[in-house]
Amino acid sequence: MxxxxxxxxxxxxxxxxxxxxxxxxxxxxxxxxxxxxxxMATGASPEELREAWAWLHGDEALINEGRPLPGTRVAELxxxxxxxxxxx
Numbered sequence: 001m002x003x004x005x006x007x008x009x010x011x012x013x014x015x016x017x018x019x020x021x022x023x024x025x026x027x028x029x030x031x032x033x034x035x036x037x038x039x040m041a042t043g044a045s046p047e048e049l050r051e052a053w054a055w056l057h058g059d060e061a062l063i064n065e066g067r068p069l070p071g072t073r074v075a076e077l078x079x080x081x082x083x084x085x086x087x088x
Contacts, residue, residue, distance in 0.1 A: 019046055027053055028081060038080050044073050052077035
């Protein structure tokens with residue numbers, strides 16, 4: 001199939017397609033295989049991963065914008081990508 005003949009994918013179809021490693025790394029930067037596999041297993045979309053990253057790195061700003069709190073899948077992603085607290 002030539003590129004111009006590729007089927008059109010609707011946003012609804014795209015949301016049901018699993019994320020690729022490349023999509024995950026494009027949001028998070030370098031990530032180990034276990035984290036990538038855990039994120040893929042959630043069934044989340046790239047948009048949900050971007051939203052989780054935004055909440056993790058600027059939740060106060062998002063709340064001030066009046067954004068609703070993250071949904072269940074986004075909250076699961078936040079737990080996966082949040083750095084573990086170091087014990088001092």
